[in-house]
Amino acid sequence: MKAAVDEIKIVDNKLQINKIYFDNDKALITASASKELDRIVNIMNKNASMEILAETYTDTKGSDAYNKTLSQKRADAVRSYILAKGIAPNRIKAVGRGEDNPIIDCESKNCSDQELEQSRRTEFTITKK
Numbered sequence: 141m142k143a144a145v146d147e148i149k150i151v152d153n154k155l156q157i158n159k160i161y162f163d164n165d166k167a168l169i170t171a172s173a174s175k176e177l178d179r180i181v182n183i184m185n186k187n188a189s190m191e192i193l194a195e196t197y198t199d200t201k202g203s204d205a206y207n208k209t210l211s212q213k214r215a216d217a218v219r220s221y222i223l224a225k226g227i228a229p230n231r232i233k234a235v236g237r238g239e240d241n242p243i244i245d246c247e248s249k250n251c252s253d254q255e256l257e258q259s260r261r262t263e264f265t266i267t268k269k
């Protein structure tokens with residue numbers, strides 16, 4: 141885990157990575173997101189027992205069902221990317237959270253561009269070290 145601590149801040153077992161964003165209403169991995177996901181893969185390669193939960197949020201103002209579906213598609217895209225890099229399937233779980241966002245609530249207030257981006261991020265939780 142020292143390699144992970146050196147590369148990415150860990151707070152309460154959550155990897156603090158706020159650079160994995162998706163384009164509005166899309167679930168495709170962007171070029172900037174792939175760089176951050178490559179960092180996660182490197183950490184996981186250095187820590188063979190590490191397992192993570194990828195939780196993805198969405199900023200879409202559609203129905204709850206649409207937001208949840210889009211978030212799950214985004215989480216699945218993150219998982220697929222990591223699996224394609226050689227990480228074993230049992231080491232990553234992906235969950236779409238919709239707009240159930242504990243940090244930024246853009247529905248109840250006017251959000252800055254940064255807050256809006258944070259509302260459609262992917263957050264990683266270490267489930268096993």
